[in-house]
Amino acid sequence: MSADPQVPLRADARRNRDQIIAAARSIFSDFGPEVPMEEIARAAGVGVGTLYRRFPDRDALIRAVAVDNFARVLDDARQAAEQEPTAWLALVRLLHQSVELHLSVQLAMLSKKAHEILKEDPAIASLRDELLVELEAMVRGAQREGTLRPDVAEGDVALLFALLLRQLESRSPEVTRLSTERSIAIMIDGLKAQPGTPLPGRPLSRHDIH
Template sequence: MTEKEHSFNQMADSPRSNEDNFVNHSKPLRADAKQNREQILKAAQKIFAEKGLSIPISEIANQAGVGIGTIYRHFPTKEALFEAVNINYKQRLTSEAKSLMNHVDPGKAFFDLFSRVLDEGFTNRAWKDAFKRGTLISETANLGVLQDFQSAIANLLTRAQQAKAVREDIDVQDLNTLLFSLLLALEQQGDASDIDRFHRLVSIAIDGLRCKDAFNKSK
């Protein structure tokens, strides 16, 4: 195994005390602390997007110009930091989805969102990894964001199906899995930057999703 990839696992199984190990951002917050928090989020956003969930937390600390301890003061786990960063992407895409819900052409609206999600993933590794983990959001607190996202997609899918633009035998879960699989597709094979190949794959998926109406070629 010559590969030099970073690890995915090994987050401690049961943190000994999550009590007040990190700031309970509910009331005050000292000036420098606030600034550091922002630096951490900015650094995390950048690095997670570039390298994905797998980079060591220490790199984010470096990039942010703070110590490891400081990160843990602000976020209880690496996971929590990851989510804090990713929730933005989700909200952005959700609002795009919502604005597409009233588009005159349900088919176009659907495929537009489909492409948007894929484009985001193509350039944003954090988004890919979030998809990869299944749980787009696990915090109970942010459950709403996930539900919004899912229901926006479901809505677009249903409308497109009713308009006979998308095959009717699939559900949101299928869609999710399909998106996921395409996002991961280019992770392998050396040049993950081959955008042409990526577009060809997306094109295959889109054609495959189209409603075949009546004229199905026999098997």
């Protein structure tokens, strides 16, 4: 159970909610969603009672962070598609620059607890599907440009990104961020249209990864 998102909040209540979500996003990104709620309240600069008034339990907070985060990623994807001169550059920008994308993958696919909470959530499902549609458009556009290898689809890119992040657990957030950036750079090089090892089977679409 979570607070009704349709009920208008007072300015101070909205500010507290935004601070809690921002703190939780940062902490979840570095340490996962199992961090004690007291630490999140402290990072947000609010009391534990305030946190629990807005989010009655951890599940409600994880769900709110995930919805907020997927919406940010979707906005990132759409801005990249609109602002970059090519689909390839839009894809590279999304993979490299979206910190929110990293957290969305961690919550939706890498954290067992978060996955259980989010897998049946209709708001998350809708945002995830919209994001995959944007990714599909980038992939197909880059293939038409001749910059992305022709034997992959958006499901391949999404799964490769998720598998890459799964391998990057570290006790040091700095090492995790550095290794993520380096590994994404290697991944992007492997996606470029160039002679390479033929891939087995068929390209995986967004429908294959649900």
